Amino acid sequence: MKKLIAMALAASMMVTVAACGSKGNDSSANAGADAGTETPAADSGAEETEETVAPAADAVKLNLSVPDAESSSIAVAAKEFAKQLNEKSEGRLDVTVYCDGSLYGGDATAAVTTMQDGGLDMLCLATSWYASFDDSFNVIQVPYLFDSVDEEQAYLNDEASKPMWDAVEGMGVKFLAAWTRSFRMTTNNTRPITTPEDLKGIKLRTPGNQIYQVFFGDGCGANVTPMSFSEVYTALQTNTIDGQENPADVPFSSSFFEVQKYISATNHIGEAWVVGMNPDKFASLDADLQTLITDTAQEMQTWKKEYDEKTDQEDIDFMVEKGMEYNELDEAGIEAFKQVSESLYPKFQEIVNNPELWDATIAFAESH
Secondary structure, eight states: HHHHHHHHHTTTSOOEEEEEEEEESOOETTEEEEEOOOOOOOSEEOOOOOSSSOOOOOEEEEEEOOOSSSSSSSHHHHHHHHHHHHHTTTTTTEEEOOTTTTTTTTTHHHHHHHHTTOOOSSEEEEHHHHHTTTTTGGGSSTTTTTTTHHHHHHHHHHHGHHHHHHHHTTTTTEEEEEEEEEOOOESSSOOOSSGHHHHHHTTEOOOOOHHHHHHIIIIIIEEEEOOOOOOOHHHHHTTTSSSEEETTTTHHHHHHTTOOOOOOOOOOOOOOEEEEOOOHHHHHSOOOHHHHHHHHHHHHHHHHHHHHHHHHHHHHHHHHHHOOEEOOHHHHHHHHHHHHHHTTTTHHHHHHOHHHHHHHHHHHHHOO
């Protein structure tokens, strides 16, 4: 169902989608999945889609890069963002979306530096990858920090999170908006995950982020195995690893249902997508186009959240139809995971390395 929705949306958008492979990335904590990396067997060809507004002859051409596959949630949102910019500018902007990290070789850390150097115009990248440049971004990866995506969205728009967006600007990236990301689930071939004890001994691929390694390794007893997302499908297929964790759209768009048996709604980490732009490119635009881009990026936050709410269950249903077994955690299971996370707060606080941001974030979470 979601593939049909994504195709229908793509057909109506004034945008060219390039390098979109059949298998997606994960967008958080990797670059995409984790925040995203290149997909296995990515198709490097560009695909033309129907244009609803013809760009002007002197239109400003912008590339917008995402780490995940064309059918992933972030790619669909990026195409909608591009469509709105093209239409609202009445052809003065001509935005092209590139999937699978094709403009930066699938290396999420390289994506930021490439944009700083002017090689990328616009970029959607998960907060976990910005943590490679500033430890403060780890704060939003703290497991079970938020009880719902609505609560996470409120945090993204609150003064408590502002130091992160200021830090993005300090990295030489124009901050446009922060979009929510669905909570991460766990897939594996060993057993359903209902409590932290179920993860003991499981070879679990995670992003190369300390928060994930401490939580799953030290806290839950998993055999944590960081690896590039582009290697995950084959590693699952050959039993090099037992499982991985990502929002539902990642195992869906990456076809992990072909090589995974169980999907468990552990809903352990939310994180966010940072929508950024090369500051020189932004500064070169007319003032009204600058306003259009920033306003539309912020408005897209709600569009993205509502899209995820509509399609996450469709992704799960599709994977179940393909043979996966899905389970949700009961209240006792969720509470057990929360206790593990809270017991690790001293370690998490050291990783974040920003006492003021830590205190403000924890205070926000406790008051909501």
